[in-house]
Amino acid sequence: MKHTDIKVLFSNPTSYVDTTVVVCGWVRTARDSKTVSFVELNDGTCLKNLQLIIDKEKVDVDAIKGAMVVGASLCVEGKFIVSEKNGYEMQTQSITVLGECPQDYPLQKKRHTLEFLRTIPHLRVRARYFEAVFAVRHQLSLAIHEYFHKNNYKYVHAPIITGSDCEGSGEMFRVTTQPWNAKYDKEGEYFAEDFFGKKAGLTVSAQLEGEMAAMGLGKIYTFGPTFRAEHSNTTRHLSEFWHVEPEVCFAEIDDIIEIAEDFIKSIIQNVLQNCPEEMEFFNQWVEKGLIEKLNHVLKSDFVKLDYTDAVEILKQSGKEFKYTVEWGCDLQTEHEKYLTEEHFKKPVFIVNYPADIKAFYMKQNADGKTVAATDLLVPGIGEIIGCSEREWDYEKLKNAMLKRGMPLESYQEYLDTRKFGSVPHSGFGLGFDRMLMYVTGVQNIRDTLLFPRTVGNL
Ligand code: ATP
Numbered sequence: 001m002k003h004t005d006i007k008v009l010f011s012n013p014t015s016y017v018d019t020t021v022v023v024c025g026w027v028r029t030a031r032d033s034k035t036v037s038f039v040e041l042n043d044g045t046c047l048k049n050l051q052l053i054i055d056k057e058k059v060d061v062d063a064i065k066g067a068m069v070v071g072a073s074l075c076v077e078g079k080f081i082v083s084e085k086n087g088y089e090m091q092t093q094s095i096t097v098l099g100e101c102p103q104d105y106p107l108q109k110k111r112h113t114l115e116f117l118r119t120i121p122h123l124r125v126r127a128r129y130f131e132a133v134f135a136v137r138h139q140l141s142l143a144i145h146e147y148f149h150k151n152n153y154k155y156v157h158a159p160i161i162t163g164s165d166c167e168g169s170g171e172m173f174r175v176t177t178q179p180w181n182a183k184y185d186k187e188g189e190y191f192a193e194d195f196f197g198k199k200a201g202l203t204v205s206a207q208l209e210g211e212m213a214a215m216g217l218g219k220i221y222t223f224g225p226t227f228r229a230e231h232s233n234t235t236r237h238l239s240e241f242w243h244v245e246p247e248v249c250f251a252e253i254d255d256i257i258e259i260a261e262d263f264i265k266s267i268i269q270n271v272l273q274n275c276p277e278e279m280e281f282f283n284q285w286v287e288k289g290l291i292e293k294l295n296h297v298l299k300s301d302f303v304k305l306d307y308t309d310a311v312e313i314l315k316q317s318g319k320e321f322k323y324t325v326e327w328g329c330d331l332q333t334e335h336e337k338y339l340t341e342e343h344f345k346k347p348v349f350i351v352n353y354p355a356d357i358k359a360f361y362m363k364q365n366a367d368g369k370t371v372a373a374t375d376l377l378v379p380g381i382g383e384i385i386g387c388s389e390r391e392w393d394y395e396k397l398k399n400a401m402l403k404r405g406m407p408l409e410s411y412q413e414y415l416d417t418r419k420f421g422s423v424p425h426s427g428f429g430l431g432f433d434r435m436l437m438y439v440t441g442v443q444n445i446r447d448t449l450l451f452p453r454t455v456g457n458l
Pocket residue numbers: 167228230236237238239240241243383384385386387429430431432433434
């Protein structure tokens with residue numbers, strides 16, 4: 001259908017004013033008076049609605065009736081004109097109702113609770129809130145690609161079906177075509193009969209493949225879905241989330257921290273610049289002071305805090321934590337929140353975690369107790385990035401794996417990267433959906449994507 005995007009009309013109005021244009025969209029509101037009717041039309045290309053002025057004497061009455069219904073889809077021809085009140089509006093000449101919208105359309109009211117909207121994921125994308133979320137989600141993805149492209153990273157696509165559990169935390173979804181009632185004596189026999197001839201699952205992280213790619217391409221990133229069968233029923237966990245994972249050769253822990261900070265600031269800046277209307281919407285309706293918060297983040301230096309010092313700060317905070325803090329413990333959400341929201345009030349990198357609570361591939365520090373790993377914590381969310389320098393010494397890596405009882409034969413290819421021309425290298429994983437929460441102020445990760453997957457909810 002030949003028509004013009006409403007976004008195009010609003011972004012370049014002078015070239016359309018007083019010309020006849022065709023627009024398509026859905027009715028957001030409809031208001032009737034004796035001689036004139038008003039319809040707010042939205043086509044999804046921008047947050048702004050186009051107001052249609054319908055002179056009842058000039059437009060076919062039957063068409064008007066069907067068009068005065070919230071949710072109906074229209075194709076409208078009219079003159080795009082300057083209006084004192086609205087900036088621009090359309091003097092309607094003809095209306096075609098494309099799809100009628102009966103009374104049981106759930107989005108009749110202007111504002112619904114997010115809880116209610118979560119029950120109609122297939123329709124909620126028509127609400128203004130989600131239109132804004134998806135516009136920023138799009139821009140944020142673009143910003144990520146732009147950042148890496150500009151800095152000579154290659155975008156690589158890692159497999160989603162994999163035979164190895166990167167984190168070794170057993171949170172993998174299985175992939176199988178085995179009949180449900182297959183009977184085998186041994187686990188190995190069972191999996192040998194399966195599609196791949198071995199046990200397979202959905203990736204929890206593309207890191208290991210990413211490292212192999214970086215070892216030839218220098219700097220790479222992956223950006224794809226990651227799956228975790230964790231039972232964390234929180235506002236920050238999904239079973240299927242989008243994961244941005246750069247891997248950088250010739251970079252040590254301080255280099256990757258610098259990159260991560262630059263990257264976070266760059267993508268925030270990009271969204272602020274390119275989504276002013278949506279960001280204004282979030283600032284007004286979702287998180288008061290959001291834009292100021294983000295501008296402050298752009299200007300401030302992120303804190304770099306040693307894990308050992310973090311433990312001291314927490315111990316001396318005088319706060320009553322549910323989980324007591326001792327050197328060697330994993331920091332809980334309450335601790336992370338205290339550090340980033342109350343103590344520093346800005347993003348914090350916690351560096352040099354105890355080796356025992358972190359993954360096998362992290363670079364072992366000279367103290368023999370800690371690893372060159374860091375999490376980036378931000379106010380309001382907690383961890384958004386998990387990062388480390390990778391252990392690049394063959395023997396040390398092998399020993400870390402043996403210590404954890406890992407089957408070396410399954411990781412031979414990974415170990416090869418340390419055997420043939422090994423280099424210092426580092427990388428991180430950014431939870432894309434969490435990052436989107438951070439830049440929009442959206443409080444629940446379930447509201448950042450089309451069809452959220454969480455435990456018990458498909
Ligand atoms: P958390 O402790 O919050 O569960 P994690 O330590 O398991 O996070 P990593 O394995 O380091 O996280 O993954 C890297 C990043 O991926 C995290 O910093 C976070 O932003 C994101 N992430 C991890 N798990 C999830 C999840 N279940 N849903 C959404 N994002 C996630």
